[in-house]
Amino acid sequence: MTNHPVHPVDERPCASYTLRVNGFERPVTDAWIGESLLYVLRERLGLAGAKNGCEQGECGACSVQVDGQLVAGCLVPAALAADSEISTVEGLSAGGAASDVQQALADSGAVQCGYCTPGMAMAVHDLLQRNHRPSEVEARQALCGNLCRCTGYRSALAAVQTVADARSAALLEAEEAAAEVAASAEPAEPAEPVQVQAESEVPDLPVYQDAWTETAAAGEVPVFGNDDSGWIVAQPFEAPPVYDAPQAYAASQDFEAAQPFEDVPPFEGTPMPGPDQSAGGYQPLPTAAGTGVGVGVVPPQGYPGYDPTAYGPGTVYAAGATYEPTPAHGTSAPGAPFEGTPAHGTPYEPTPAHGTPYGTPAHGTPAQGTGYPGYPDQQYAGAPYEGAGYEGTPYDRTSYDGVGYDGTVYEPAPAAPYDAASAHGLRLPEDDHA
Amino acid sequence: MLPTSLDEAVEALAASPAAVPVAGGTDLMEAVNAGRLRPAALIGLGRITELRGWRYEDGGTAVLGAGLTLARMDRPDFAALIPALADAARTAGPPQTRNVGTLGGNIATAAPAGDTLPVLAALEASVTLARPGATREVPVSHLLTGLDPMRPGELLTWVRVPLLNAPQVFLKATGRSGPSRATASVALVLDPARRAVRCAVGAVAPVPLRPLEAEAWVAGCIDWDARGEEGVPAIDPAASAAFGEYVATACVPDGYGADAASGLAVEGPTAVALRLRRTVAVLARRALGRALK
Numbered sequence: 254m255t256n257h258p259v260h261p262v263d264e265r266p267c268a269s270y271t272l273r274v275n276g277f278e279r280p281v282t283d284a285w286i287g288e289s290l291l292y293v294l295r296e297r298l299g300l301a302g303a304k305n306g307c308e309q310g311e312c313g314a315c316s317v318q319v320d321g322q323l324v325a326g327c328l329v330p331a332a333l334a335a336d337s338e339i340s341t342v343e344g345l346s347a348g349g350a351a352s353d354v355q356q357a358l359a360d361s362g363a364v365q366c367g368y369c370t371p372g373m374a375m376a377v378h379d380l381l382q383r384n385h386r387p388s389e390v391e392a393r394q395a396l397c398g399n400l401c402r403c404t405g406y407r408s409a410l411a412a413v414q415t416v417a418d419a420r421s422a423a424l425l426e427a428e429e430a431a432a433e434v435a436a437s438a439e440p441a442e443p444a445e446p447v448q449v450q451a452e453s454e455v456p457d458l459p460v461y462q463d464a465w466t467e468t469a470a471a472g473e474v475p476v477f478g479n480d481d482s483g484w485i486v487a488q489p490f491e492a493p494p495v496y497d498a499p500q501a502y503a504a505s506q507d508f509e510a511a512q513p514f515e516d517v518p519p520f521e522g523t524p525m526p527g528p529d530q531s532a533g534g535y536q537p538l539p540t541a542a543g544t545g546v547g548v549g550v551v552p553p554q555g556y557p558g559y560d561p562t563a564y565g566p567g568t569v570y571a572a573g574a575t576y577e578p579t580p581a582h583g584t585s586a587p588g589a590p591f592e593g594t595p596a597h598g599t600p601y602e603p604t605p606a607h608g609t610p611y612g613t614p615a616h617g618t619p620a621q622g623t624g625y626p627g628y629p630d631q632q633y634a635g636a637p638y639e640g641a642g643y644e645g646t647p648y649d650r651t652s653y654d655g656v657g658y659d660g661t662v663y664e665p666a667p668a669a670p671y672d673a674a675s676a677h678g679l680r681l682p683e684d685d686h687a
Numbered sequence: 688m689l690p691t692s693l694d695e696a697v698e699a700l701a702a703s704p705a706a707v708p709v710a711g712g713t714d715l716m717e718a719v720n721a722g723r724l725r726p727a728a729l730i731g732l733g734r735i736t737e738l739r740g741w742r743y744e745d746g747g748t749a750v751l752g753a754g755l756t757l758a759r760m761d762r763p764d765f766a767a768l769i770p771a772l773a774d775a776a777r778t779a780g781p782p783q784t785r786n787v788g789t790l791g792g793n794i795a796t797a798a799p800a801g802d803t804l805p806v807l808a809a810l811e812a813s814v815t816l817a818r819p820g821a822t823r824e825v826p827v828s829h830l831l832t833g834l835d836p837m838r839p840g841e842l843l844t845w846v847r848v849p850l851l852n853a854p855q856v857f858l859k860a861t862g863r864s865g866p867s868r869a870t871a872s873v874a875l876v877l878d879p880a881r882r883a884v885r886c887a888v889g890a891v892a893p894v895p896l897r898p899l900e901a902e903a904w905v906a907g908c909i910d911w912d913a914r915g916e917e918g919v920p921a922i923d924p925a926a927s928a929a930f931g932e933y934v935a936t937a938c939v940p941d942g943y944g945a946d947a948a949s950g951l952a953v954e955g956p957t958a959v960a961l962r963l964r965r966t967v968a969v970l971a972r973r974a975l976g977r978a979l980k
Binding site: 266268286287289308309310313316319322323324325327328329330332333335336376379394395397398399 | 688689709711712713715716717719720721724725726727728729731733758780781782783784786787865866
């Protein structure tokens with residue numbers, strides 16, 4: 254862009270255009286073309302929610318959505334955002350009431366001076382639009398562009414989980430209510446338990462599947478693999494086979510005729526082949542429907558690996574259920590606050606300390622990764638992470654405790670245990686002097 | 688102002704050569720906000736949908752649109768294609784920037800710390816520059832170094848990247864934990880068909896640097912037949928470490944960071960140069976190790 258000559262012009266080239274902000278058409282007349290969207294929103298349209306922090310795209314206080322994408326308002330030429338759908342933090346709170354995101358941020362203590370909060374609210378809103386169940390790593394990666402000098406981000410991350418839990422609980426309630434309505438609408442047919450399960454199963458599946466395929470397709474949050482293989486994608490959701498409900502019902506009605514059970518030998522003392530014969534214990538033969546114990550309890554959904562409790566209503570997304578899509582380290586109990594995970598979303602792999610693990614002592618640890626590929630058999634065992642002492646802030650205050658650093662840059666650093674893994678996994682000499 | 692097709696954009700640029708074509712605008716608006724740039728006119732390229740995707744050409748070449756956003760390049764389908772470029776795009780900045788920042792903008796701005804530039808240099812990519820009725824093909828390295836700069840009225844439209852189907856690594860050293868500018872970055876690409884290693888170092892100079900001698904030397908040290916086999920090291924660890932030092936010494940001169948105005952003659956490498964060399968050496972060694980794993 255700067256390769257093109259820019260002739261100095263005396264007059265300020267101006268333009269008139271219409272911005273569509275939060276669903277309203279807002280005309281802007283005779284605005285200099287160099288005005289940023291942030292400036293126009295604040296100074297010309299009176300929408301002062303987005304804050305002007307740095308004007309360089311560093312701080313994220315001016316985050317707004319343009320055509321559904323989170324952008325820094327200060328880096329968008331307003332004239333080129335004409336005819337785009339712009340949504341600002343004012344659009345979150347319909348009718349003056351705080352949205353669930355804003356309320357959760359306030360409740361969890363993520364608001365102190367409040368300057369970063371509108372941008373943070375937009376970032377959380379954008380994250381939860383794309384990813385209904387963000388892991389802690391994904392949440393950290395989504396918020397990495399929003400600087401906050403007050404709170405230390407932990408409360409903001411707690412707010413993300415609060416909103417995600419609340420939304421999934423509300424979704425589940427709505428589904429159950431809908432299922433009840435559907436069940437009460439057809440009372441003529443005496444519903445067997447198996448059939449009810451089959452019917453409630455079918456509408457449940459697409460919802461979770463949708464949430465997952467959307468996440469995978471969005472692909473914004475790849476996680477670095479522990480095996481140092483670059484990075485891995487969020488595990489794709491293994492969509493269970495969609496069951497045709499009448500078919501399943503028919504199969505459950507006459508399971509005498511069901512194929513998998515024909516091979517199950519009867520119980521009447523028939524000698525079983527196999528090593529356990531002498532022990533006298535009856536070993537049920539594995540069938541296609543699972544273990545094959547007790548023919549009557551096999552649900553019609555029984556395909557290999559089917560866990561009837563995994564997708565049932567009330568078990569998956571109930572608040573507090575430990576359904577972790579991408580296993581986030583350090584979040585053992587969902588109710589517990591996120592104690593001590595590194596900044597900006599590295600999987601919490603104990604990153605090697607200075608000089609300890611490698612043949613060639615070096616200051617750095619691999620960028621964006623965990624183990625060192627060249628010496629796989631010298632994997633650093635890792636200082637165990639003490640969750641209580643870790644403050645969540647990176648290594649400015651925590652490294653080299655107890656060992657004086659002599660200031661020599663090019664010597665191998667003393668093998669001092671430092672209890673905080675660096676966030677990107679990369680430590681540079683300047684980090685030690687920060 | 689907001690053309691919707693490539694032809695319109697080229698015509699508009701030809702009609703007013705002083706206008707600034709804007710794709711994501713992240714670098715442009717930063718300069719405008721700081722008062723360093725006063726654009727006479729803007730030509731928004733965000734509506735040109737044909738430039739926002741990529742296509743394949745015969746002979747194993749991917750033709751990437753200049754309007755491909757960094758966030759799009761981060762996705763798994765693209766990362767399977769050109770993993771180093773996806774890695775570079777992922778670390779290029781926060782989501783707010785990556786959602787709008789584009790590959791073409793990264794090349795046209797040619798910032799020293801541009802994260803995609805060393806990858807493109809290592810891949811030996813070339814760009815297509817369009818003006819009304821004609822296009823020309825320029826290697827990225829020639830464009831960046833000023834051997835064949837962009838002329839007034841030209842628009843950067845496509846980026847041709849060879850598909851190598853081999854390991855490629857991008858590593859970046861930053862000064863803080865979050866997304867930030869690189870203090871040094873290394874892109875390393877294996878070319879098994881030619882038994883070559885291609886490496887580029889970014890952010891240590893105004894343009895990405897190719898340590899050609901180090902590449903040629905290390906390609907001879909690699910056991911190409913053993914590459915990818917279990918338990919057989921494709922390269923001696925000592926050679927790998929020496930490659931890192933070779934690259935660092937080649938790319939960071941002794942006088943790096945020396946205060947030329949002070950007039951004092953500096954003997955030997957400066958402290959800044961030594962520190963940067965160490966960073967580059969570690970990045971290059973690890974990049975080679977990962978590529979050969």
